[in-house]
Amino acid sequence: MQGNEACAEGALAAGCRFFAGYPITPSSEIGEILARRLPAVDGKFIQMEDEIASVAAVIGASVGGVKALTATSGPGFSLMQENIGYAAMTEIPCVIVDVQRTGPSTGLPTSPAQGDVMQARWGTHGDHPIIVLCPSSVREVFDLTVQAFNFSEKYRTPVIVLMDEVVGHMREKVELPAPEAIEIVHRLGTDVPPEWYSPYDDTPTDVPPLVSFGEGFRYHITGLMHDRAGFPTERRDEIDDWLRRVFGKISRHVDDISMTVQEGVEEANTLVLAYGATARSAHQAVKLARARRRKVGFLKLLTLWPFPESLVEHLADGVRSVVVPEMNLGQLALEVERVVGRRKVRRVNRADGEMVTPRQILEAIEEG
Amino acid sequence: MSGPRPEERIYEYLRHKKKFPNVWCPGCGIGIVMHALVRAIDRIGLAKDNVALISGIGCTGRMPVYVDFNTMHTTHGRALAFATGLKMAKPQMNVIVVMGDGDALAIGGNHFIHAARRNIHLTTIVVNNQSYGMTGGQHSPTTPTHMLASTAPYGNVEQPFSICNLAKAAGAAFVARSTVYHATELDRLIELAILKRGFSVVEAVSYCHTTYGRMNKLGTAVDMMRALKERSVTQEAASKLDEAEREDRIVRGVLVDRDCPEYTDLYAEVIRKTKAAAKPLGSPRP
Numbered sequence: 289m290q291g292n293e294a295c296a297e298g299a300l301a302a303g304c305r306f307f308a309g310y311p312i313t314p315s316s317e318i319g320e321i322l323a324r325r326l327p328a329v330d331g332k333f334i335q336m337e338d339e340i341a342s343v344a345a346v347i348g349a350s351v352g353g354v355k356a357l358t359a360t361s362g363p364g365f366s367l368m369q370e371n372i373g374y375a376a377m378t379e380i381p382c383v384i385v386d387v388q389r390t391g392p393s394t395g396l397p398t399s400p401a402q403g404d405v406m407q408a409r410w411g412t413h414g415d416h417p418i419i420v421l422c423p424s425s426v427r428e429v430f431d432l433t434v435q436a437f438n439f440s441e442k443y444r445t446p447v448i449v450l451m452d453e454v455v456g457h458m459r460e461k462v463e464l465p466a467p468e469a470i471e472i473v474h475r476l477g478t479d480v481p482p483e484w485y486s487p488y489d490d491t492p493t494d495v496p497p498l499v500s501f502g503e504g505f506r507y508h509i510t511g512l513m514h515d516r517a518g519f520p521t522e523r524r525d526e527i528d529d530w531l532r533r534v535f536g537k538i539s540r541h542v543d544d545i546s547m548t549v550q551e552g553v554e555e556a557n558t559l560v561l562a563y564g565a566t567a568r569s570a571h572q573a574v575k576l577a578r579a580r581r582r583k584v585g586f587l588k589l590l591t592l593w594p595f596p597e598s599l600v601e602h603l604a605d606g607v608r609s610v611v612v613p614e615m616n617l618g619q620l621a622l623e624v625e626r627v628v629g630r631r632k633v634r635r636v637n638r639a640d641g642e643m644v645t646p647r648q649i650l651e652a653i654e655e656g
Numbered sequence: 657m658s659g660p661r662p663e664e665r666i667y668e669y670l671r672h673k674k675k676f677p678n679v680w681c682p683g684c685g686i687g688i689v690m691h692a693l694v695r696a697i698d699r700i701g702l703a704k705d706n707v708a709l710i711s712g713i714g715c716t717g718r719m720p721v722y723v724d725f726n727t728m729h730t731t732h733g734r735a736l737a738f739a740t741g742l743k744m745a746k747p748q749m750n751v752i753v754v755m756g757d758g759d760a761l762a763i764g765g766n767h768f769i770h771a772a773r774r775n776i777h778l779t780t781i782v783v784n785n786q787s788y789g790m791t792g793g794q795h796s797p798t799t800p801t802h803m804l805a806s807t808a809p810y811g812n813v814e815q816p817f818s819i820c821n822l823a824k825a826a827g828a829a830f831v832a833r834s835t836v837y838h839a840t841e842l843d844r845l846i847e848l849a850i851l852k853r854g855f856s857v858v859e860a861v862s863y864c865h866t867t868y869g870r871m872n873k874l875g876t877a878v879d880m881m882r883a884l885k886e887r888s889v890t891q892e893a894a895s896k897l898d899e900a901e902r903e904d905r906i907v908r909g910v911l912v913d914r915d916c917p918e919y920t921d922l923y924a925e926v927i928r929k930t931k932a933a934a935k936p937l938g939s940p941r942p
Contacts, residue, residue: 306741306744306745308740308741327923327926327930328930328931330927330931332745332923332927334740334741334744336737336740336770337737337766337767340734340737341734341737341740341766341767341770342737344730344731344734344737344738344741344767345737345740345744346741347738347741348710348728348737348738348739348740348741348742348743348745349741349742349744349745350741350745351728351738351741351745352741352742352745352746352749353745353746354745356741356745370734371731371734374731500746501708501726501728501746501749502705502706502708502726502746502748503705504705506704506724506726506727507726508720508721508727508728508729509727509728509729510721510728510729511729511731512729519675519721520721520729
C-alpha cells in the first residue's frame with residue numbers, strides 16, 4: 289500500500305466523512321481515493337476551486353458535525369494558512385495533510401522536502417497553538433492519520449499531518465489494525481440546555497464541548513477575538529483568558545500528544561534525532577554506527593509540534609552531540625538547539641530534492 | 657388582535673437583549689436588509705434552529721451577530737466556501753450567506769462564481785454599497801467608473817461588475833435585485849430566493865453615506881436613499897427605455913429563475929447509486 293493510500297484509509301477508519309480539496313502532486317491520490325470511497329459510507333467529497341476554499345469547506349462541514357479532511361502540498365499549504373488560523377481561533381476540529389515537496393513557490397515538483405516544518409507551526413498569523421504529526425512509514429501514515437482526527441476532536445484544534453513526497457508515494461507491505469482495535473475519539477458534547485451552553489467555556493481540560501449547528505443551540509462563531517459565548521469582544525481580560533486557555537489545552541497535554549520512537553537512548557553518547565522520511569536514513573545510519581560499536585541513540589519524533597522539549601532536554605543531557613538530519617537547511621534543528629544548546633547540535637541538511645543519505649548521517653555521527 | 661404586532665415579531669429573531677446597538681452607522685442600509693431577511697424567514701416559517709447565517713468580512717459581515725440563528729462570521733471572501741461545507745454536512749439546513757460587494761466579488765469572486773456554477777442550494781444576499789465601507793471608502797468591484805474613492809482619488813478608472821449578470825453567467829438558478837428603499841420588495845425577493853432549490857443571489861443595492869457618499873458629495877443617507885428610489889425601475893419599465901437611458905438605472909425584480917439540478921441532490925444520488933451497487937467501486941481489494 290502507498291503512503292497516500294494509507295492516509296485515505298486512516299481517515300476513513302477514524303470516521304472522516306468529508307473531504308474537500310484541490311489537486312496537487314504529490315498529495316492528489318488522497319483525494320482521488322476518498323472521492324471513490326466516501327459515498328459508499330455516506331460520506332462526501334468535493335473538489336473546491338482552490339485550497340483556501342478547501343479548508344473553509346472542511347471547517348463548515350466540521351461545524352455541521354462531520355469529521356473532515358483536506359490534503360495538499362507546499363503551494364496549497366501556503367494558501368490554506370488563512371483558514372487554518374480561523375480553525376485555531378474558532379477551535380473547530382479538522383485535519384490538514386501536507387505532503388511536502390521542495391519549495392519555496394512551485395519549487396521542485398515533485399521531489400521530497402521537509403521545508404514546511406516551521407510553516408506548519410507558524411504559517412498562519414498571530415499566536416496560536418497547533419498539533420503537527422509526522423509519519424515515516426506507510427503504517428505510521430495510517431496510525432497518525434487516525435491519531436490526527438482523535439487529537440483534533442479531543443482538543444478542538446486543527447491538526448496537521450506533515451508527510452513528504454517519499455512517505456506519500458512509497459509503497460510498503462502493511463498490516464492494518466482490525467477496525468475494532470482502533471481507538472476513535474469524538475468531540476465532547478454537552479448535556480446542558482441550549483441557553484446555558486457556551487461554546488468557549490472554561491473547563492477542567494481547557495477544551496470546551498462543541499455542539500454542531502442545527503441541534504437547537506444557535507450560537508455564534510467568529511474569527512474575531514470572542515468571549516466565552518462566542519461573541520466578539522475587545523475586553524483585554526477576556527482575550528487574555530482565551531489565549532491562556534487555548535495554549536494551555538495543548539501545552540498542558542504535551543505528554544499525551546507527544547509520540548516518539550526511541551532506541552538505545554539511555555546509554556548513548558551520541559543522539560540522532562530525526563523525523564519523516566529522513567528518519568529512515570537516520571535509522572540505517574544508527575544501525576551502521578552501532579555495528580562499529582558506537583554508542584548511538586535514535587530518537588524519532590512522530591509529533592513535531594508541540595515540540596517535546598522536556599524529553600529532548602532529558603535525552604540530550606548525557607550525550608556529547610545531537611545529530612539532526614533534515615531535508616531542509618535546518619528547521620527543527622533550531623528547536624533542538626534552543627533546548628540543548630547550539631554547541632551540541634550537528635546539523636545534516638539537504639534541500640536539493642534528494643533524501644539525506646545514511647552515509648551523510650553516519651559521517652556526522654563519526655565526527656562526534 | 658392577539659399576539660405581538662408585526663414589528664415586534666422581529667424580536668423573536670434578534671439577539672436584541674444582548675447584542676444591540678449594532679456597529680452600523682446611523683442611516684446605514686444594512687439594517688434594512690437584515691430586517692427584510694428576518695421578515696422573509698418569518699413568512700416562510702423556517703425554524704430558527706434550521707437556519708444558518710454565514711458571513712464574511714466587512715460591514716455586512718457583522719450581521720450574523722444580531723440574529724438568533726446558527727451564525728458564523730468567517731474570513732474575508734470565503735463565506736460561500738464555509739457555507740458549502742456546512743450545506744454538504746447538513747443538506748436539510750437553510751444556509752443563507754450575506755456579503756458585501758467587496759467581500760463577494762473581489763476577494764471572494766472566485767468562490768462566488770464556483771458556488772453558482774455548482775448550483776448548490778445556498779441563498780446569497782449581496783449588499784452592494786459600491787465601496788469598502790468598514791476600511792474607509794476604497795473602491796470596490798462595483799464602484800462605477802469615474803467615481804471617487806479613497807483609493808481612487810482621481811476617479812475610478814476601472815469598470816464595475818454587474819453582480820446579477822455575473823451570477824447569471826456563472827449558472828445561478830435564481831437572481832434578483834432590489835434596493836434598500838424598496839424594503840418590502842426586498843423581503844419578497846429574499847423569500848423567493850430561500851425557497852428556490854439551487855444557488856440564488858439577491859443583490860440589495862444600498863449606499864454608504866459616511867465614506868463613499870461624502871467623498872462624492874452625494875448628500876445625506878436620506879438623499880442617497882431618495883436617489884435609489886428615483887434611479888431604479890422595474891424590468892417592465894426598463895424594457896421601454898433605450899440602452900442609453902437604461903445605463904444608469906437600477907433594474908429591480910426577478911432577473912433569473914430557472915430549474916437546474918442542485919448539487920446536494922446530485923451528490924445524494926451518487927451516494928444512493930454507490931451504495932446500491934453490489935460491489936462498490938473502489939472497495940478494498942480482497
